[in-house]
Amino acid sequence: MNQQVSFPADSRQTLQKGRACVNCRRRKVKCDGAKPLCGPCATCPSAFSDCEYTANGRSHSQILEEQISILQTRIEELERPDQPRSFVSLSKPIINRQPFSPSSPTNTIGLGPLLSQFHLQQKMSICPNHPSAQSMPTELPFFVLQALVHNFLHSASCFGFFLDTQAFHDAVTSRHGRRLPPVLMNVMYLWGVHLSKDDRITAYEPAFLVHALRSTAGSLSGTHPRTILHSIQASVLLAYYFIRNGRVLESQYHIAAAMSIALSAGLHRIRSPRGERPQEFGEERPPPLCSTAVEGERISAWWSVLTLNNCHGSPSNVSYGECGLRIDTPWPLDMRDYVEHPHLLPSQSSETVTKFLADVPDNARGDTALHAKASILFEEAMRISSRGDKRDYLHDIDILDNRIDALTASLPPIRSKRMLVVHSLCHGATIQLHRPFAKERMCSFLKALAAARVIVHTITRTDVPKLGLVDPVLALLWSSACFALNAGISRRQGNPKSCYSEAEVSDGVEVVIRAMEVFAPHCRLMNEKLNAVRRAYFEGPKARKDSE
Template structure:
């Protein structure tokens, strides 16, 4: 139990970076009850094993990290048996374990296994109807019993959006389609935007409110009373926009017929406007009362992904062809790297592994711009120096994340490679 407590306490401060949606104080209390593993008062064996696995990874202590293969085997073994057991929280805890293992595999560069567990998480989430929490419409049969209280309901709301974030961010990173198209009627999300977890603890979630078409209303700019301004809600919205930008960008063909181009252009302008509007309304880090380190990290990821959406959307237009697209892409890339430079490193011993993809895309834009400036007959030396200085300062910060996980290390090494070719 002493080792269990150590691993849990290593994991929980950074749990939000790898999709942990359970209430942390309740989880820690129940995990450390002196009962055998599998006891209904403790978390399920599957989620405990996944948490211990991440605790080992985050410890950065060689005598612990060498045990990762053993704990990974144990986590997979327990996960396979999770739904056949009698644990009262088996569905939600298995879903949590699937999400944690997805992030573990993605962070390790094991993308096929990450995609497999992401698909399993999405399937289990649908079966549990976490996309219909507090739905104004009739709900389908669910694997879940009614929530005991507001905190448990809050966990289910967080689970809905955290599963969606997992599915969409890694679809973008792997240039793939997500498992779910949330605009499809069968996958409509009625679950409200998540509040901060302490809001559920303090009873600030209306017990009678009902919601509908949360996802649809956001992407179609339909005003609602459910504004979704918590850190997880903002990250969810940024993720939706990034994935939609990626999906639209992959539809681009320079030789597409005129009718397809007209439709594409209309969608492009609408999405570009929505991204700009969302970014303009993003809460700055210094404007949130009682900002915790976890909230700060989530906001950094949300702001960065929102800018990554602009970069991805405008990547379909060749740099030399459209000055406006070039300017928007460059401004967004600089914003991502300026966020990096401003990171308070004492709160950031670990960050969501997807940030490697975001940082690499922004760095590539800045290097491409430097190449363009150098090719001009009269290079704008002031701009060259400003871009170079920002890139250099950002790289210094990024290198501190190199040993966070294999994927971040690889992405940062790629940034170093393009830096070598920087004019």
């Protein structure tokens, strides 16, 4: 296949103006453009480890400096409350009620024309891209907020949104509905800004992030009857936000926060035979479950948190088995089924995950339940593969391998983005389970390679450019498939009798690379994984062979 590739910069070539790294520009040193660490930074006595380039936008350190500046400005405002405020007030979620369809295109309400109208009305004279431009008006008008709401809700399912989307939309857009707490609104606005492609909006993303983080600090002290759910949802959305932006440590913090709140509220014991029910914060008794839909949101909340933890929480915050966490909450249903088919929920439920891992049959076949099951198998594969002497766990590996194969065989065809993630998680679990043994056991090598090839086949049958936004876990799964395929190239060169030709394996890597290139410009995690794949592929055995 013909594939346009990017090779590392040649140190003998003269870089174009503005292409040098940030450190070399500050020190006025000639930069060779090498990545991830240029020559001058590598040889400097102080050994710069933050060699960054700004050709594709601001560097991470510049973003952090801007955020620090914003926080310092906020501290000064708190110290001098009599001075005019420079931050945006996000306390007016009262906008016109309109019907909402999650399947509508993401550009139903464009931010560009609305923002242009707003700028014209306000006669703004300061460019928002200017470093000192913290002067957005003190209150965004309802039509801009409405655009942010829609931008977020149309893609919310990709980022762990478990609340009833239609009910949430009605609550936000109704003039007479109950006002939602600031923590959830501010996080939603942050996502709306983040997903916008208008530079005049995204320029304010750091300010919206500050608002969102500040509101989470005291979210559990609210008096709203759904404080627990809203706080969990805000933490889940923030975790996905940081995951998408490649900020691992901050994402781990919010994953742990969401899991801690969910466990403290007892969401893992819903419909438990031990009579325990989830509690809301600040109440002496658990409130009555007024409807199956309300209970369904709590069930979905638990599995959304656990799925997030299983796919991105490394090291995991929970463990299963005899000494692990006992989860009694029944498998989740798709949101509409809680209302239309409440009989699908069992009257009592116990040891849900333990029974699943033991291959006890159940009737949970919805997309949401399959997503949760696949994430559990993926997390178990991660746990086993990270153990020390893996020869002591061959029996566990065989059991889990059979369980992954059984779930994979039962999956329905891919007809949604969620099912694309489910299929990828199952094959990714196989890769993760067998990769540590690939050099020692031919059967493990072939198993991981076969799973990677299935991911490639799935991508080729998917119209990737039309997917829009996707779950960031695909960055991890697709890159792991590339690494397994790249190992296949090395093994093929050492064993010409391998069942896969080098051309087949190479073509598979390039298919995945092209798919990742679709999302890399707008997802920092995907871009980081893509760069790692390119380094392993183009600088590996194939590149050396081509140069001979």
